[in-house]
Amino acid sequence: MAMVVCSGTVEGVDGVPIQVEVDLLRRLPNVVIVGLPGGAVRESADRVRSAIQQAGLEFPKKRVVINLAPADVRKSGTAFDLPIAVGILAESGQVAREKLEGTVLFGELSLEGQLRRVRGALSLTLMARDRGAKRVVLPAENGPEAAVVDGVEVRCAQDLEQVVAWLDGRASLPLAQAAAPAVDREPTLDLAEVRGQPRARRALEIAAAGGHNLLMVGAPGCGKTMLAARMPGILPRLGFDEAIDITRVWSVAGLLHDGQGLVTHRPFRAPHHTISAAGMVGSASLRPGEVSLAHHGVLFLDEVPEFSRHVLELLRGPLEDRVITVTRAAGTVRLPASAALVAAANPCPCGFLGHPSKPCTCPPSAVERYRGRLSGPLLDRIDLQVWVQPVDPEELSRGPRGEPSASVRARVEQARQVQLARAREQGLAVTCNAELAGDAIRAAAQPTPQALAVLEDTMARLAMSARGWARTLKVARTIADLDGAEVVDATHVLEASSYRLTDVEEAP
Numbered sequence: 295m296a297m298v299v300c301s302g303t304v305e306g307v308d309g310v311p312i313q314v315e316v317d318l319l320r321r322l323p324n325v326v327i328v329g330l331p332g333g334a335v336r337e338s339a340d341r342v343r344s345a346i347q348q349a350g351l352e353f354p355k356k357r358v359v360i361n362l363a364p365a366d367v368r369k370s371g372t373a374f375d376l377p378i379a380v381g382i383l384a385e386s387g388q389v390a391r392e393k394l395e396g397t398v399l400f401g402e403l404s405l406e407g408q409l410r411r412v413r414g415a416l417s418l419t420l421m422a423r424d425r426g427a428k429r430v431v432l433p434a435e436n437g438p439e440a441a442v443v444d445g446v447e448v449r450c451a452q453d454l455e456q457v458v459a460w461l462d463g464r465a466s467l468p469l470a471q472a473a474a475p476a477v478d479r480e481p482t483l484d485l486a487e488v489r490g491q492p493r494a495r496r497a498l499e500i501a502a503a504g505g506h507n508l509l510m511v512g513a514p515g516c517g518k519t520m521l522a523a524r525m526p527g528i529l530p531r532l533g534f535d536e537a538i539d540i541t542r543v544w545s546v547a548g549l550l551h552d553g554q555g556l557v558t559h560r561p562f563r564a565p566h567h568t569i570s571a572a573g574m575v576g577s578a579s580l581r582p583g584e585v586s587l588a589h590h591g592v593l594f595l596d597e598v599p600e601f602s603r604h605v606l607e608l609l610r611g612p613l614e615d616r617v618i619t620v621t622r623a624a625g626t627v628r629l630p631a632s633a634a635l636v637a638a639a640n641p642c643p644c645g646f647l648g649h650p651s652k653p654c655t656c657p658p659s660a661v662e663r664y665r666g667r668l669s670g671p672l673l674d675r676i677d678l679q680v681w682v683q684p685v686d687p688e689e690l691s692r693g694p695r696g697e698p699s700a701s702v703r704a705r706v707e708q709a710r711q712v713q714l715a716r717a718r719e720q721g722l723a724v725t726c727n728a729e730l731a732g733d734a735i736r737a738a739a740q741p742t743p744q745a746l747a748v749l750e751d752t753m754a755r756l757a758m759s760a761r762g763w764a765r766t767l768k769v770a771r772t773i774a775d776l777d778g779a780e781v782v783d784a785t786h787v788l789e790a791s792s793y794r795l796t797d798v799e800e801a802p
């Protein structure tokens with residue numbers, strides 16, 4: 295009878311249960327691992343052999359057959375070292391088996407037998423809990439992230455020897471401790487530091503309040519990046535479930551720093567425009583891409599016309615569906631990708647078209663080509679578009695500080711609550727106005743006859759498409775929500791229709 299030890303692997307950001315079966319055969323001594331092991335898993339044999347010997351125990355002089363089941367799930371990473379080692383020791387009668395019942399184990403072993411952190415420990419612990427496991431045994435370094443999971447006992451070990459002593463009842467294993475309330479490493483960026491820019495600040499607030507995507511166009515140095523980086527700080531405060539979602543992604547990507555438990559702030563990701571498709575949306579080797587790392591936070595695309603068209607087009611799916619599907623040989627994997635998109639662009643290649651004091655040096659054909667790249671299929675889906683004017687140096691040094699993020703966030707949270715309540719009332723599965731589609735937009739907006747008249751007039755004046763009409767009404771709904779208004783009226787529509795780029799010549 296083969297010994298079976300429960301463990302798991304990560305697919306996308308989800309833990310998948312894996313049974314590690316160990317059989318010892320009276321044949322020529324060697325180790326065989328079967329069941330679709332990835333490269334790191336195949337190398338496990340050497341680490342396990344060395345770790346067992348370092349713990350003063352014996353590696354069996356038999357044929358060791360390790361079967362990872364189910365066979366059709368691709369196993370990657372180094373987390374099977376511990377369950378393989380324990381399975382070999384139990385099958386060869388060197389440790390007691392009783393405590394293995396209901397226990398999920400995972401962890402990488404060093405050649406000296408130390409347990410090392412693995413990627414995806416939070417996902418694996420959630421999986422163990424959901425599958426009814428009694429306890430999880432994992433590397434001490436993974437303790438803080440796994441400790442946040444309720445309903446399962448999480449025990450930490452430093453090395454293989456400690457796990458063996460615990461299995462034999464000679465020692466106890468400490469329970470994982472949640473990390474102390476995290477002190478964010480990044481300094482908190484506050485909107486108070488942004489002077490001037492009333493229009494861009496307002497657009498940022500509307501975008502945060504309604505979950506809308508935002509495009510800012512303006513000369514280099516006018517503060518687009520500064521504004522975008524403050525977006526996470528005005529989005530609603532992070533809930534516990536959202537923090538778990540983000541931490542799962544970051545854990546799988548190997549981005550948690552030592553001793554980190556939950557990620558406690560909304561991510562801000564600003565990939566460079568040279569990023570590859572795999573870097574943006576994730577790869578076959580299952581590293582989450584930037585759009586997943588920005589989950590529940592902000593994805594900032596600076597100099598958006600410089601990104602490859604292919605990469606921008608790949609973003610259309612996740613922006614609409616909030617998940618990204620990566621196809622691999624072993625099937626497809628879904629990664630979470632619900633991020634607020636903030637894009638920024640210069641008005642022309644040199645950057646100074648429409649600038650109050652600096653002349654633009656671009657030939658008209660170059661401007662046209664550049665602006666052509668701004669009107670791609672992705673940018674058509676951006677609800678809010680705003681010109682950002684350079685702030686006068688006088689105002690930068692002497693002007694009053696801006697309104698702090700905390701009070702902007704309070705309005706955003708209020709507006710989001712109104713949207714949630716309305717969606718519940720109307721039986722819609724949306725969390726914010728940006729997700730409204732089709733007839734739901736009009737039902738949610740309840741525009742007054744005057745508002746509809748203004749909307750029709752604007753449509754005719756700006757030759758707006760049906761999509762433009764819907765977009766304007768959605769943004770107007772958010773403006774009305776910030777206003778505390780039940781219905782959308784003409785002033786809301788007028789403001790909403792101003793957040794679109796008309797010809798450069800019309801720039802203020």
Ligand SMILES: [Zn+2]
Nearest residue numbers: 642644654656
């Ligand atoms: Zn120019």
